[in-house]
Amino acid sequence: MTTATASDVSGRSFVDRLKGYSPPSQVLPVLATFALLVGMFGVGSIRYEGFASPQVVLNLFVDNAFLIVLAVGMTFVILTGGIDLSVGSVVALSTMIAASTLRAGWPPTMAVLAVLVTGTTLGLAMGLVIHYFEVQPFIATLAGMFLARGLCYLISVESIPIKDETFQSLSAASITLPGELYVTPTVLISLLVVAIAAWVLHMTRFGRTVYAVGGSESSAMLMGLAVARVKVGVYAISGFCSSLGGLLFALYMLSGYSLHAVGMELDAIAAVVIGGTLLTGGYGLVIGSLLGVLVLGTIQTFISFDGTLSSWWTKISIGVLLLVFVVLQRFFTRREVS
Amino acid sequence: MTHMSADAHPSSGPRPGDAPSDIEPVVEMTGITITFPGVTALDDVSFRMFPGEVHALMGENGAGKSTLIKALTGVYTIDAGTIRVGGTEQQFAGTATAQAAGVSTVYQEVNLCTNLSVAENMMLGREPRRLGRIDHRRMNRRTREVLARLGLDIAPRSRLGDHPIAVQQLVAIGRAVDIEARVLVLDEPTASLDSEEVDKLFEVVRSLRSQGVAILFVSHFLDQVFAISDRMTVLRNGRLVGEHLTRDVTRLELVEEMLGRELEVLERLDREPSRQPDERRTPVLRAVGLGRKGALAPVDLDVYDGEVIGIAGLLGSGRTELARLLFGADASDSGTVELRGRRVHLRSPRKAVDQRIGFSSENRRSEGVIGDLTVAENMLLGLQAARGWLRPVPPRTRDQLVTKYVEALDIRPANPDALMRNLSGGNQQKVLLARWLIMQPDLLILDEPTRGIDVGAKAQIQQVVDDLARDGMGVVFISAELEEVLRLSDRLVVMRDRHKVDEIPNVQTTTADLMAIIARDEEVARA
Numbered sequence: 122m123t124t125a126t127a128s129d130v131s132g133r134s135f136v137d138r139l140k141g142y143s144p145p146s147q148v149l150p151v152l153a154t155f156a157l158l159v160g161m162f163g164v165g166s167i168r169y170e171g172f173a174s175p176q177v178v179l180n181l182f183v184d185n186a187f188l189i190v191l192a193v194g195m196t197f198v199i200l201t202g203g204i205d206l207s208v209g210s211v212v213a214l215s216t217m218i219a220a221s222t223l224r225a226g227w228p229p230t231m232a233v234l235a236v237l238v239t240g241t242t243l244g245l246a247m248g249l250v251i252h253y254f255e256v257q258p259f260i261a262t263l264a265g266m267f268l269a270r271g272l273c274y275l276i277s278v279e280s281i282p283i284k285d286e287t288f289q290s291l292s293a294a295s296i297t298l299p300g301e302l303y304v305t306p307t308v309l310i311s312l313l314v315v316a317i318a319a320w321v322l323h324m325t326r327f328g329r330t331v332y333a334v335g336g337s338e339s340s341a342m343l344m345g346l347a348v349a350r351v352k353v354g355v356y357a358i359s360g361f362c363s364s365l366g367g368l369l370f371a372l373y374m375l376s377g378y379s380l381h382a383v384g385m386e387l388d389a390i391a392a393v394v395i396g397g398t399l400l401t402g403g404y405g406l407v408i409g410s411l412l413g414v415l416v417l418g419t420i421q422t423f424i425s426f427d428g429t430l431s432s433w434w435t436k437i438s439i440g441v442l443l444l445v446f447v448v449l450q451r452f453f454t455r456r457e458v459s
Numbered sequence: 460m461t462h463m464s465a466d467a468h469p470s471s472g473p474r475p476g477d478a479p480s481d482i483e484p485v486v487e488m489t490g491i492t493i494t495f496p497g498v499t500a501l502d503d504v505s506f507r508m509f510p511g512e513v514h515a516l517m518g519e520n521g522a523g524k525s526t527l528i529k530a531l532t533g534v535y536t537i538d539a540g541t542i543r544v545g546g547t548e549q550q551f552a553g554t555a556t557a558q559a560a561g562v563s564t565v566y567q568e569v570n571l572c573t574n575l576s577v578a579e580n581m582m583l584g585r586e587p588r589r590l591g592r593i594d595h596r597r598m599n600r601r602t603r604e605v606l607a608r609l610g611l612d613i614a615p616r617s618r619l620g621d622h623p624i625a626v627q628q629l630v631a632i633g634r635a636v637d638i639e640a641r642v643l644v645l646d647e648p649t650a651s652l653d654s655e656e657v658d659k660l661f662e663v664v665r666s667l668r669s670q671g672v673a674i675l676f677v678s679h680f681l682d683q684v685f686a687i688s689d690r691m692t693v694l695r696n697g698r699l700v701g702e703h704l705t706r707d708v709t710r711l712e713l714v715e716e717m718l719g720r721e722l723e724v725l726e727r728l729d730r731e732p733s734r735q736p737d738e739r740r741t742p743v744l745r746a747v748g749l750g751r752k753g754a755l756a757p758v759d760l761d762v763y764d765g766e767v768i769g770i771a772g773l774l775g776s777g778r779t780e781l782a783r784l785l786f787g788a789d790a791s792d793s794g795t796v797e798l799r800g801r802r803v804h805l806r807s808p809r810k811a812v813d814q815r816i817g818f819s820s821e822n823r824r825s826e827g828v829i830g831d832l833t834v835a836e837n838m839l840l841g842l843q844a845a846r847g848w849l850r851p852v853p854p855r856t857r858d859q860l861v862t863k864y865v866e867a868l869d870i871r872p873a874n875p876d877a878l879m880r881n882l883s884g885g886n887q888q889k890v891l892l893a894r895w896l897i898m899q900p901d902l903l904i905l906d907e908p909t910r911g912i913d914v915g916a917k918a919q920i921q922q923v924v925d926d927l928a929r930d931g932m933g934v935v936f937i938s939a940e941l942e943e944v945l946r947l948s949d950r951l952v953v954m955r956d957r958h959k960v961d962e963i964p965n966v967q968t969t970t971a972d973l974m975a976i977i978a979r980d981e982e983v984a985r986a
Binding site: 333336341404 | 534553554555558564566570571572573574575579580583584586588591592593618634
């Protein structure tokens with residue numbers, strides 16, 4: 122029988138405890154991502170003038186608010202061991218629905234509601250198919266991806282500009298911070314989503330069941346947990362996040378277009394993985410996904426600061442980073458098993 | 460136990476084991492029938508449990524124990540019959556409803572989430588909450604209380620996966636007892652515990668019994684069953700064969716009831732004269748200095764037609780590594796292999812199959828059974844692979860072969876179209892054996908073919924191995940059970956620390972002799 126040795130901690134000096142401190146293992150990957158982010162900024166500030174300014178950091182949030190929201194939804198799904206390929210298409214569909222309903226003269230609140238209901242319903246439908254028909258999440262959400270993209274073209278093949286005043290003013294709005302810094306309202310929304318998600322995942326039964334399902338679905342079932350509700354729920358959450366991300370994207374672009382956000386689901390997955398969430402489920406923190414998005418954003422910032430690099434370097438570096446993180450995870454889980 | 464109210468156990472309660480006519484059974488299952496496609500797992504079985512008793516459910520693998528448990532715990536829905544818990548009829552629509560009715564379960568494999576904390580594993584689903592949020596502090600405190608009752612001193616916040624299996628097992632029991640359990644099902648709870656831990660577990664079981672909890676205890680260890688149980692129910696082939704007070708039954712009577720006719724096979728096997736392998740001829744397989752860095756030190760081995768070579772040794776001694784090298788499942792980096800005097804290089808299992816070598820892996824589930832295919836398909840897999848996809852096995856041949864081996868190996872159910880995953884472990888093993896026999900190998904390597912299967916099927920498989928050798932096949936037989944190796948083998952190869960340490964003819968060898976060789980000092984072994 123093993124016995125804990127926690128009781129003898131009190132007698133040691135503070136320094137001893139500091140030396141002996143090792144962070145809980147679930148935080149390690151997130152710390153790694155954070156270290157990477159800091160490191161990239163270090164390199165950037167040495168190479169390029171003005172790289173490490175506060176506004177550059179804030180712009181990471183401003184330019185990627187929608188992706189943060191997507192990554193949050195994706196984190197829920199991946200934590201259960203699933204995947205959601207439909208999020209990019211749902212973003213495009215959301216911009217189309219917003220733009221077309223606004224053009225048709227709907228009040229902005231109704232347009233927003235229509236977008237959120239559509240996205241959530243789509244996610245819910247995919248979740249039901251995945252759980253009750255035992256369809257692979259990959260296939261079900263692939264179908265959802267084609268469906269949503271196809272619906273975009275059904276609405277219009279042309280780009281639809283958004284001319285609604287509320288959207289226009291929201292898009293132009295900025296919140297001034299001390300020191301001549303600013304962020305947009307979309308940043309606040311995305312950070313609020315992160316905060317709520319973190320709270321749900323750690324403080325509610327639903328959230329802990331997400332982890333339990335990811336750890337072992339059959340165990341969770343035998344423990345009498347609400348597996349069905351969670352498995353369907355995460356896709357509904359992802360659908361909601363995609364449509365909310367779509368609204369933020371619409372504010373960012375001020376248009377609806379069928380070809381918006383092509384491949385964005387892969388950016389979201391990459392961000393989640395780089396943020397330390399295991400693709401097999403059960404391990405990961407939503408804050409990691411936020412950091413993952415910031416890493417992706419930093420790579421883009423690098424390229425725009427350099428000016429001579431082709432934008433394809435973004436994809437190449439994301440690819441390399443993803444590979445490195447997946448391999449690191451592999452070592453991490455190997456150690457876990459042995 | 461916090462949630463077991465004191466009035467649930469009358470202080471003047473029944474003496475454990477008595478059949479109290481005035482006491483209502485807490486569980487009453489009548490006429491339970493459960494069928495899977497092609498298999499009747501339970502056939503009109505009745506079962507009852509009284510409060511404050513430890514009830515052992517006995518039977519071989521495939522007798523229907525697991526199925527009965529899963530019916531009681533709401534995992535399976537029943538096709539016929541009624542289940543009453545605490546006097547009210549229940550329609551279990553899942554584990555949650557069964558738990559709500561007071562039936563909680565600790566399964567054979569620890570069914571908890573290793574990625575969550577100890578406290579979460581114990582409390583999740585009924586954790587203390589305040590305004591919708593989990594009250595972590597209260598949850599950890601309650602966990603500490605339960606752990607203390609189990610005599611476990613571990614931190615509630617620590618991750619379950621960081622603890623050894625035995626501790627995880629006790630946590631699972633902790634979870635079960637923290638629920639207001641009237642019925643606690645322990646499915647093979649002692650499989651991964653050492654004797655000290657078993658004592659501790661029994662202590663917990665006895666204290667629960669005295670509180671009026673009915674405990675269903677399932678174990679392969681007869682000693683433990685007789686030590687802890689008050690009453691027992693025996694199943695065989697999905698049917699009820701008896702219900703007894705433990706003190707009224709002898710061990711022999713119990714075994715006879717569990718095994719039925721299979722016991723005779725074992726006895727006959729022990730009586731039969733030994734085989735006479737012809738060692739003057741060229742060996743079917745001769746390995747010289749066969750080894751692989753980090754896996755197996757170079758080994759010499761001859762296998763002749765019509766003999767069984769038994770390989771004995773502890774787990775990790777190199778038994779399995781040797782088998783895999785012989786079959787080409789792992790590449791060797793030293794030594795040579797001759798088949799009937801011809802030098803061959805076994806680069807892959809496919810190559811070995813071409814050379815008429817068969818290998819049944821110790822990992823039946825992951826390296827043998829394909830659960831979603833039928834018995835017939837599983838059997839013919841090897842033959843079809845050897846023929847290539849261009850030449851399908853003709854339906855007539857197929858049916859003949861399958862029928863022949865289902866009969867010859869007494870595979871139950873005798874239905875070629877039953878799905879493999881619905882068969883018990885022992886019958887799955889027989890199907891895998893048939894897969895190789897169909898290909899008529901010259902040499903068959905069996906790695907732990909009888910592990911985890913019941914005595915009856917074990918005896919049948921041993922019988923088959925014996926028959927095969929008599930018919931002239933060379934067999935390499937690996938088993939952790941020394942008695943089994945001794946019973947079957949003509950020659951014994953003893954492995955230790957990835958070396959072959961000895962090879963002796965099996966003449967009047969005893970398990971003590973073998974153990975002495977396994978435990979022998981390194982220096983002596985080299986001399």
